[in-house]
Amino acid sequence: MCLKIIINSTFYWIYYKKYSFSLIIFLSCLTIFQYRTDVFLTNKKVDYELSQAIKINLNLSTSTIDNSTYFKKCPKDISLFNHIPVRSNELINMISLVLQSQSLMYCPVPKVATKTLLNVILYIHVRDLINNLNNNWTNIDNAKAKIEKMININKFIGELRSHGVIIPKQEKPKSLSEFLYMYLNILQFGQINKNFPSRLINPWRLSFTFSFPYFRLQNLSSLSQIFTSSFTRTIFVRHPFERLASAYKERIATLSKDRIEPEPEYDAIRMQICYRRVLSKKNHPTSPSKESCRNIIPSFEDFVRYILTETDRPNGIARMNYHWQPYSTICQVCKFQYNFVGKYESFNEDFPQFLKHFNITNWNIEKRNGPSGLQKWDYQKYYTTLSDDLICQLIRLYNDDFRLFKYKVHDYIVNRTSLFQNCYFLKTS
Template sequence: MGTSRMFRIFVVLGSAFMILLIIIYWDDVGASHLYLHTPVSPGPKIPHPPPHHHHHHQPQTSRTPSFLSDIDAFVNQFLEPGTGEPTDPAPADTSNQSEKAEERYVPRREWKIHLTPVAAELRDRQEQRRRLLQEMCANDSVAFPGKNRSFDDIPNRELDHLIVDDRHGVIYCYVPKVACSNWKRIMIVLSESLLRDGVPQRDPLAIPGDLVHNSSMHFTFNKFWKRYGKFARHLMKVKLKKYTKFIFVRDPFVRLISAYRNKFELRNEDFYRRFAQVMLRRYANQPTPPASVDEAFDGGIHPSFSNFIQYLLDPQTEKEMPFNEHWRQVYRLCHPCQIQYDFVGHLETAEDDAEHLLRQLRVDNVVEFPTSHRNLTASTWESDWFSTLSAEARRELYKLYEADFRLFGYDRPDSILNE
């Protein structure tokens, strides 16, 4: 009996020691030698390797999945049944199938190496945007909730917009109404988390919209605790240090117009029940709004843009629940003062920025950013949309989103605020 107990103690101590060795190895050696096609240390300043170095990365193809799978399998030995993703029963077709993809992974054709540098003006643009973020985060005159907290102080639930692609060493913080559907498609293609007939999906536009926004398709920071337990924060910091982190933003007021048009001028049952009915009752003299979105639209009833802004400015709104992600401030979604982004894209320069980013990641021959032919909300429409608001409401709204304007270099809309 005593011998058996001593054996179990030695097994537990040995296992704990092995976990420490894995974490130390991960931290010291880093992920830069473990991922297939791109250097994952942050910083667009790192030059592309010369062509003849490219061939040295090929033998690592088979090592990558096994190392990552071993870590997951080892950590899951210490989780209760049903709490570790790899040991859970396999979900339906919409599940994250990245591990299966790795098992069936077939090396791609030779990846091209760029011999010509990125245009100086594009490099300068990124340098200016990154520098502005650093300056605004250090500037005491720019104040907003959560600005001075540490990364460790950010709750896990507020890290659900940070999507991780371990295959290429990329972290993307998605902002709704800023082309996030297409960037999520890109991340699914890069991470190979969607299989079709056992082969990773290569065409972003072939990914159905319901899967694009299905949380099981993306490995986000808020899922780290479930997979890595008490080592989650440590691994987050390692990846933040070594991976390329990017974000796309747009003019905050134009983003609000886009959110309103998409969620309240189109038939959306979920948003009608969760938000539109509240707006109609509180601000549109509709004490008993229609029960369904179809009934409301058939009767020509929906909240106005002015009702929507009233809802945002009403203190009762945030008391009941945090802003929905479609109109939540970017600084609350992506924490730019705690995370040093390597690439800051603007929707207003999306075409150039997307090409620059994919080239910087050296995946531009594998995937292209889908061009959208849909009507985009134009910044020139702002004065028309905001003309229905009082001057006081416009100024209050600017205060609510001022941090996003200043952090990301958007001019104060004086023409709207001073009308």
């Protein structure tokens, strides 16, 4: 009997060892599938609710701070909105920030002062947290209060230190209240106090940005709320050609060894462009390799040819990297009809207006987070080497950005008498 038990046990143990790895893989795949299904269903739910909210709120009211009439150029037929690919809806669900307590929605457009603006929105949120704390969490629902009370101070302190914020041991906050007030100083002034100067932080790198239940569209009880006149739907835009040149300079024309923080995604894209460029050269003596492309910066023309690939196909634009994807697509401007539109070119006027609307004073407007310091000519010169054909394709790609926000092609394309004849079929004004 004992021998039989031992034999059976041995058999099951061998069987377990043989198939345990497969079982683990199966369970892992099942978990991933369940997660992706949940995300897919959440996006579908948001897309449906959003479409219903848009149909109900066609006659949108704009707030008193409206400074643009761009939405008058949007399609009047609601059915035209359905041509925007689903992936664009998923993207805006992911990147849009919503502060329900302040009736604020912000769609961040990469390369348009997003670090500075996100710092402000985080500041507003932390200010709300302090208000909730001072009122003993009575002004928010129990679920959100529970999450706010569980802030992991040690985790965030460690993260801030790893990003260059100096927090000496003797200055480490001992309570949630002290931590939140310290965080306000970091967001507003870039340091905990005047005695410990730090470098400006990149808010996109902070877990704090995504640790609370306020920041996503799907957390609104009803998406129709964002279309009310009390909601401030905010977007800041930039000349499409300057934004594209800026994205090239910082994301592609900067080697990994020269970056302040690692950008593996863009290093991979840079090397991919390099492979294509080397392969396209006839009679090249050697085959391209990962090592040979590691320190090669592709030309702006090579970059442009890369981003234009497949943009004429269905979902081609929707699949572009959002650092150079048209912001009319990223933020679906004709769906949301933003009622606070700021421009990068007039940031020094528009940004203080934004701060004033949310009762923020003493913000260091001169200390921008991440400005390149380049002038208009620095960006114009990138386009001097492009053919008329490539520029026409870029105009077609960014046509809605030009048209909706009154940007002019000739602000960045100069001394091209034949260009506008070749691109006569495009409307950019």
